[in-house]
Amino acid sequence: MPSTLRKATGKGQPSHLQNALGRGSQNQYPKHQRKGKALPTQTSHKGSRATSQIYPVNWYTYRVHWSEEDKAYVATCVEFPSLSNIANSTTRALSGILKLVEDIIGELVRESARIPVPLASRAYSGAFKVRIPPSVHQRLSLEAAEQGISLNRLISAKLA
Secondary structure: OOEEEOOOOOOOOOHHHHHHOOOOOOOOOHHHOOOOOOOOOOOOOOOOOEEOOOOOHHHOOEEEEEEOOOOEEEEEEOOEEEEEEEEOOHHHHHHHHHHHHHHHHHHHHHOOOOEEOOHHHOOOOOOOOOOOOHHHHHHHHHHHHHHOOOHHHHHHHHHO
16 A cells, blocks of 8 residues: 655645645645644754754654554654555554655755654753633632642643
């Protein structure tokens, strides 16, 4: 069963590289379309999401799941959201996506393009902003006060 690489329409890098980084058309393979934004890949400062450093292929984040629609296993890589590999076993699906990511990284190196940093290698601060309606903010603040804890601790506990 084939690997999937969506056709790209962006500028700046060859279409197959734009696509591997999630910058291509989302319409060529609608049954494999994934919602969400692609990971940015143009920054290079500390903690960034892309680099010119080369990481081992097995440091990236992979997922293999059964597709009822395809009647096969589909392997994907989080850091390369437009790539997928379809196979009749989990082992073949995973080995196929590993090879595909390795090939794309080779292409990125040859083109002197930025390579996504594996999720496990990124620096996380432990802080992020969440915008919520004022009424939810008020309700959570009241709940935290009633429990005698900070709003931050309450929300951390709810997220855990």
